[in-house]
Amino acid sequence: MSTRKWRVGMIGLGGIGDYHRNNLAKVAHTTVAAICDVNETAVQQVGERLNLPKEKRYSDYRALLADPDIDFVISGVSNKYHYDILKCAIENGKPIFSEKPFTRTLEEADELLRLYEHNPIPCMIGFSYRYRPCFQYVKQLVTDGALGRIRHIAAHYLQEENAPMFNKEYTWRFNKEMAGSGILADIGSHMVDAARFFVGEFTQVSGMMSTFIDRRLDKRTGQYTEVDVDDFTSFQCVLDDGVMGSFYTHKNAIGTGNQFNVTLFGDLGTVRISVEKPNEVHLTLRSGDNLQLTESTIHLDEKSVKPMLQDFVDYLEQKNSSSLPTIMDGYRNQQVLQAIIDSAKDGVTRSL
Structure with a gap:
């Protein structure tokens, strides 16, 4: 059993973000270490609730994905931003759980696949x-x-x-x-x-x-x-x-x-x-x-x-998953x- 502590970044603090944060609380050896949302009021409210330092409360997803202290990211945003966030995660080599659908268009999907093939990262799509x-x-x-x-x-x-x-x-x-x-x-x-x-x-x-x-x-x-x-x-x-x-x-x-x-x-x-x-x-x-x-x-x-996010953590720890x-x-x-x-x-x- 791994005792590594996984430091998680959350992008998107709306309803789906709450859902994933609640589920993450049930996964051993994980902690929310950074958050990001364009709604600065939500960032401050959630940041206070989680007792996060100011520098771990982001309004720009690119800054969070570049944060070396974050081990993996959970992204729950509107479909328009799936491509941008996944692209940035691939460029930063950051493991990511991203909500479905994969992208808005097949053109966006084709481009992500091309980037992924050159720099593969652990990635889970939210088909819960x-x-x-x-x-x-x-x-x-x-x-x-x-x-x-x-x-x-x-x-x-x-x-x-x-x-x-x-x-x-x-x-x-x-x-x-x-x-x-x-x-x-x-x-x-x-x-x-x-x-x-x-x-x-x-x-x-x-x-x-x-x-x-x-x-x-x-x-x-x-x-x-x-x-x-x-x-x-x-x-x-x-x-x-x-x-x-x-x-x-x-x-x-x-x-x-x-x-x-x-x-x-x-x-x-x-x-x-x-x-x-x-x-x-x-x-x-x-x-x-x-x-x-x-x-x-x-x-x-x-x-x-096994809960979905637990399966993702197990995947990061090179444990088998068929689902x-x-x-x-x-x-x-x-x-x-x-x-x-x-x-x-x-x-x-x-x-x-």
């Missing part, structure tokens, strides 16, 4: 659902062949917060320049990662996208502002070994909370999971001479799964997102 007990269990089922040959994967990811009745205000997520795409980048990227995690690479994709509400009120200006990204995305695909896939996502689903459901159909059985019940797996099998049908709900212990989403997982994900966008734009199926 891999670390739910149900995801880990289903991954093992597939690996063990318990479902037989996989023929089809289906998933949907639904929330309700963008429905008209809630009058959701205009934020950066509704702006293409800031976000790259809308619902696809926000939560659809998790569906793409789930398909890659359970099945393999995408070989063909055909997408459709729509914007349900094309103007939203920007409370900063008091004006209605155009929404130039997708509210709805669906796509069908072919994955490795001819596995078929069907997916849809939107935030106009009244009555849903965080409904991310995945079903895998194999020659021997079907398995269903939902992240809203992360410790349950619903398994249906036929077996024996009479092809007896058995249905079961498997209840899992969440303590059996960790690397920079290549981020890059492949961005390739698929771009293919979906391109296909939706011109109606042509894309090959990857």
